C-alpha cells in the first residue's frame with residue numbers, strides 16, 4: 387500500500403526552506419485546524435442551540451443577515467491565524483480589515499461560513515480562503531494589498547463540512563483534495579491534480595430567478611432545457627445545493643457549471659457572490675483544475691476589485707461550457 391500523504395507532509399515538501407511558502411503553509415494549516423473545530427460545531431447541528439439563529443438586527447458587511455455560526459466561525463479563524471505570519475484578515479463578517487500580526491507577510495480574505503442559509507438544514511456548508519502576499523513597505527495602505535485582481539493570489543481553497551470534511555486547495559501548482567481522517571485527526575491527500583472535465587451536461591443555477599435575468603442567461607438556460615431537441619443537441623441535468631462549496635465540490639468531482647448571474651432585483655445587479663473571498667479563490671482553484679471562471683464574459687482573476695465586499699456575477703466549472711455561456715453574452 388502506498389504511503390498516505392498528509393497535509394503537513396504535503397506542505398512541508400512544497401514549502402521546503404522558502405520563507406514565503408512557509409508562511410503560506412502555516413496559514414493554511416491554521417485554517418484547516420480551525421475548520422475541524424467548525425466542522426464539529428456544524429455536526430452537532432440542532433444540539434448546538436442557536437447556531438442558525440440570526441444575530442442582532444444588522445446585516446453583515448456584505449449586506450446579508452448574520453447567523454450566530456457566521457460569527458463563531460470568523461472568531462475561530464481569526465484566533466487560529468493570530469500566531470501565523472498573517473498581517474491582515476478581510477472577512478465577510480467584518481466591514482474593515484482585521485489587523486493580526488504586525489510583522490506578517492500575508493493578507494488573507496475569508497468567507498468564514500459559506501452557505502449560511504443551510505446551517506439548520508443538515509446540508510454542507512464551508513469556509514473559503516484567498517491568500518495574497520503582503521509587503522508593508524509597498525502596501526502602505528493595507529486595503530490596497532487586498533484590492534488586487536485574483537491573479538495575485540498565492541494560494542486559495544475551501545473546506546466543506548459535509549459527510550466528510552474536505553479541503554480543496556491550490557498553491558498555484560494544480561488543485562489538490564484532502565480529506566479529514568477522523569481517526570487520526572489528519573488531513574490526508576485524496577486526489578492530486580484534479581481535472582474538471584471540459585465538457586458537461588450538468589448546470590447549477592437558482593432557476594427560480596429566471597424572470598429577473600437578462601436575455602443572455604435566460605437564452606442559455608432555455609437552450610439547456612430544450613435538451614436534445616434544442617440547439618445544444620443534448621439533454622441536461624440540473625443540480626443546485628445552494629451552498630457554493632458543495633456545488634463547487636461536485637464540479638471538482640464530475641464537472642458541471644455553477645452560475646449566479648446578476649439580475650434585476652435590487653441588490654442583485656452584480657449577482658450574489660463576493661469577488662474577493664468567494665469568486666477569486668474558487669476561480670483560482672478552478673483554473674488550476676483546468677476549468678474556467680468568468681463573470682459571464684470576463685475572466686474573474688483579471689477583475690480589478692473596487693470594494694472589499696463587492697459582488698460579482700459568477701460562472702465557473704467545465705471550460706467548454708463556461709465558454710459556451712460567454713458566447714450568449
Ligand code: FDP
Pocket residue numbers: 450499500501502503504592628629630631658659664
Ligand atoms: P449563502 O448566502 O447561504 O452563504 O455565498 C452566497 C451563497 O450562500 C452561496 O453559497 C450559494 O450558492 C448562494 O448564496 C445561494 O443563493 P440563493 O439563496 O439565491 O440560491
